[in-house]
Amino acid sequence: xxxxxxxAGCLCLCLVAGCTSPASQxxxxxxxxxxxxxxxxxxxIMERRSVRKYKPQPVNRDTMQTILNCGINAPNGQNKQSWxxxxxxxxxxxxxxxxxxxxxxxxxxxxxxxxxxxxxxxTVVFIAHDTSYDMSQIDCGLLGENMILSAWSMxxxxxxxxxxxxxxxxxxxxxxxxxxxxFPEGYQLLYCIxxxxxxxxxxxxxxxxxxxxFIE
Numbered sequence: 649x650x651x652x653x654x655x656a657g658c659l660c661l662c663l664v665a666g667c668t669s670p671a672s673q674x675x676x677x678x679x680x681x682x683x684x685x686x687x688x689x690x691x692x693i694m695e696r697r698s699v700r701k702y703k704p705q706p707v708n709r710d711t712m713q714t715i716l717n718c719g720i721n722a723p724n725g726q727n728k729q730s731w732x733x734x735x736x737x738x739x740x741x742x743x744x745x746x747x748x749x750x751x752x753x754x755x756x757x758x759x760x761x762x763x764x765x766x767x768x769x770x771t772v773v774f775i776a777h778d779t780s781y782d783m784s785q786i787d788c789g790l791l792g793e794n795m796i797l798s799a800w801s802m803x804x805x806x807x808x809x810x811x812x813x814x815x816x817x818x819x820x821x822x823x824x825x826x827x828x829x830x831f832p833e834g835y836q837l838l839y840c841i842x843x844x845x846x847x848x849x850x851x852x853x854x855x856x857x858x859x860x861x862f863i864e
Contacts, residue, residue, distance in 0.1 A: 692801045697852065699767075699805030702844030706737040706770040707804055712843070716773075718798035722790040730784035731791050732776040734829045742766065745825045749815060765812050769842030774813075776835040788838050795841065805846035813837050 683691070707715075712735060724730065736742060746764040750757040756765070766772045775792060777784040796806045816822045817837055826837065 692797055696797060696800045697805070697850045698807045699842075699844070699846045699848060699850065700807055701761075701846070701848040702767065702769045702805065702842070703847045704770060705845060707799075707843050707845070709737075711802060711804065712737075712771065714802070715795050715799045715804065715843070719791045719795040722787070722794040724787040724790065725781070725783045728778070728781055728784070728787070730778035730781045731788045732778075732831050732835045733791075734774040734776075734831070735771065736774065736829075737771040739770075741825065741828065742770075742772065745816075745822060748819070748821045748825075749812070752815070752819060752821070765815070766809060766840070766842045767807055769807070769844040771843040773841045773843060774829055775838050775840065776829075776831045777838045778834060779836050780834055785838060792839070792841055799843060803845065804843055806844075807842045809840050809842055813839050 716733065716735070719733065720729065720731075742764050746766075749765040756762055762768070773795065775788050777788045781787075792808060796808070799806050816826045829837070831837065
C-alpha cells in the first residue's frame, strides 16, 4: 500500500505541474487540505463516476483548457501524441446533429428528458486516432482518462460515449458534422466524452476483483 501511495503521489505531482492553472491549484489545496497528495489522487480515482445527467450551462473554457492540458500530458507511445482533439460547446452543432439522430432514432425523442444525443451534456470532446499507428487507440484512451480524472477533481462530470461516434461514422446524413470537426487526413473519430456539471450523484457500481491476479 505504501508503494501504491508513493506512485499515486508522483502522479498527482505530475498533474499539478503539467496541467493545472494557479487558480485550480489553489482550489485543489483547499479541497485536499489535511490529506497527503497520494490520498488526494486516490480519492479522485475511487470517487469518480460516469455522469449521465447534466446541468445546462457549458463548462467554463478556462476549466476545459486545464482538462485538455491534462489530457495531452498523458503517456503515449514514442511521444507520437497520435490523437486529434476537437471541443464542441456550440449548441447549434450539438442540437443540429441531434435532430439528425432523432430522425434516425425516433424512440429516443420520446423520452421527455432527452435534449441531445450526448447525454444532454453541454460540452463534448471528440477524439480521433492516427490510423497509421497501431497503438494510437491506447494513446487516446490514456488521454481520455487523464481528462476525466482531472475534470472530476474540479467538479466537472463526464461520460465516455461510443454510440454517437458510431452514428457519425456510419450515417451519411451526419457526414457534414463529422467534416466540421476537421480531423487531419489519416485520423478517424474513435470516441467522444461528454462534459458538464453533474445533475446527479450516481452510486458506485461493483468491480470484479477476481479479474486481478498476481503471477509468481
